[in-house]
Amino acid sequence: MLSTHGYFDAIPTLGRTDTGGQVVYVLELAKALGKMGIKVDIYTRWFDENDQQINPVPDNPNVRVIKIRAGEWGFVPKEFIYDLLPELADNMIKFIQENDLDYDLYNGHYVDAGIVALDVAKRMNKPCYFTPHSLGAWKQDQMGGDPDEMEKKFNFKLRNSEEMRLFKAVNGLSLTTQVQYEKLKELYNYDANNIDIIAPGVDIYRYRIPTEEDLKIDTKTPDKYVFCLSRIDTNKGHDLLLNAFALIKDKVKDVDLVIGGGSPNPKARELGVFAKMDEIIKKNNMQDRVYKIGYVADEMMAPLYQQAQLFVLPSLFEPFGMTTQEAMACGKAVIASKFGGIRNVITNGKDGMLVDAANPQEFADALIELLTDDEKRNNMGLAARKLIEEEFSWKAIADNFLDFYKKYY
Numbered sequence: 001m002l003s004t005h006g007y008f009d010a011i012p013t014l015g016r017t018d019t020g021g022q023v024v025y026v027l028e029l030a031k032a033l034g035k036m037g038i039k040v041d042i043y044t045r046w047f048d049e050n051d052q053q054i055n056p057v058p059d060n061p062n063v064r065v066i067k068i069r070a071g072e073w074g075f076v077p078k079e080f081i082y083d084l085l086p087e088l089a090d091n092m093i094k095f096i097q098e099n100d101l102d103y104d105l106y107n108g109h110y111v112d113a114g115i116v117a118l119d120v121a122k123r124m125n126k127p128c129y130f131t132p133h134s135l136g137a138w139k140q141d142q143m144g145g146d147p148d149e150m151e152k153k154f155n156f157k158l159r160n161s162e163e164m165r166l167f168k169a170v171n172g173l174s175l176t177t178q179v180q181y182e183k184l185k186e187l188y189n190y191d192a193n194n195i196d197i198i199a200p201g202v203d204i205y206r207y208r209i210p211t212e213e214d215l216k217i218d219t220k221t222p223d224k225y226v227f228c229l230s231r232i233d234t235n236k237g238h239d240l241l242l243n244a245f246a247l248i249k250d251k252v253k254d255v256d257l258v259i260g261g262g263s264p265n266p267k268a269r270e271l272g273v274f275a276k277m278d279e280i281i282k283k284n285n286m287q288d289r290v291y292k293i294g295y296v297a298d299e300m301m302a303p304l305y306q307q308a309q310l311f312v313l314p315s316l317f318e319p320f321g322m323t324t325q326e327a328m329a330c331g332k333a334v335i336a337s338k339f340g341g342i343r344n345v346i347t348n349g350k351d352g353m354l355v356d357a358a359n360p361q362e363f364a365d366a367l368i369e370l371l372t373d374d375e376k377r378n379n380m381g382l383a384a385r386k387l388i389e390e391e392f393s394w395k396a397i398a399d400n401f402l403d404f405y406k407k408y409y
Helices: 019-034 080-100 111-126 136-143 147-154 156-167 178-188 211-217 239-250 270-282 298-307 322-329 358-369 375-392 396-406
Strands: 040-046 054-057 060-069 105-108 129-133 172-175 195-197 223-230 256-260 290-294 310-313 332-335 353-355
Touching: 019 040, 019 054, 019 060, 019 105, 019 358, 019 396, 054 195, 054 223, 060 080, 060 256, 060 375, 111 129, 111 156, 129 156, 136 147, 136 156, 136 178, 147 172, 156 178, 156 195, 156 298, 172 396, 178 195, 178 310, 195 396, 223 239, 239 256, 239 358, 270 290, 290 310, 298 322, 310 322, 322 332, 322 375, 332 358, 353 358, 358 375
Parallel strands: 040 060, 105 129, 129 172, 172 195, 223 256, 223 310, 256 290, 310 332, 332 353
Antiparallel strands: 054 060
């Protein structure tokens, strides 16, 4: 496996820049494959000289995270990592040869890792698979904005052209949702017979319907709250959520809003998003109703889901949204964007609600409907848990990947 950007560690610090659902996905998939007796090494960029190069994943003897040097020491955002990728591929091949490793196949995750995976696989004469997680052209289409400014920020032209090159060159392409497949055809005018749709999975043992003990864990949150958890970035829709909450705060006075996520030590980009949140909170006099809790430690994620009234994912552009699945596994009703990949998982009104998050009244109406109807909210949460158990355990997803690899080997 290759996942070259972000802070990828055997025990990751989620919420840091470029370090979210994809890291969870790759680690959990690798661990599920490891439990089947398959050895999996996950390669990433080594940019902190204080890190060890080889990191075994705890309690998973078949899985390691291996870091490969490329460029100067120091973090590089995923949008601007491209110049380092040829060196990363060269150094990865050296490491493989020096350690006498012989892999059956390579799977690149996201476009940067896909570029390296294809280069290395070709030179090692092995098959290569690509899981883009997110499509550049779809993100560009959804985010809008001034084209020149967005190009400077996200490097879309290079990303989109490299994605197209990968689509055509790899042995197999795995997409996370049906809507992603539709966008592939619509925005890239591309289709092929080596494409499978494999959704992300959930750790159904960790994320579970809460026991009495789970509900006693001190999360330092209000008694009743709506929960949102994601990276802190401009495309995550926190402004949309706050605008909707402003419409309901006087109608549902006993339920507050808790927004979690972000780095342990936020940098300028995150601080800017927090500042915009504060503007909306102050404008709507919600200082005593909205709790921005920042970075959420790994051990606190499940309790925060479990103790919430419901979960919301307000981002307009979200290829999938693994936090939504985690909340569903905890038996929580969720409200998510009807434009994201999660729309192919949720049946609207049965195991979740899908809304246009950019429409504050529609978003607010959904919040009020669930917060004021305990029976509907609880039944929706139980249906969500049942769905996750049956279709989205990591064991089921790993089985799907093995079938995918064999089919296009």
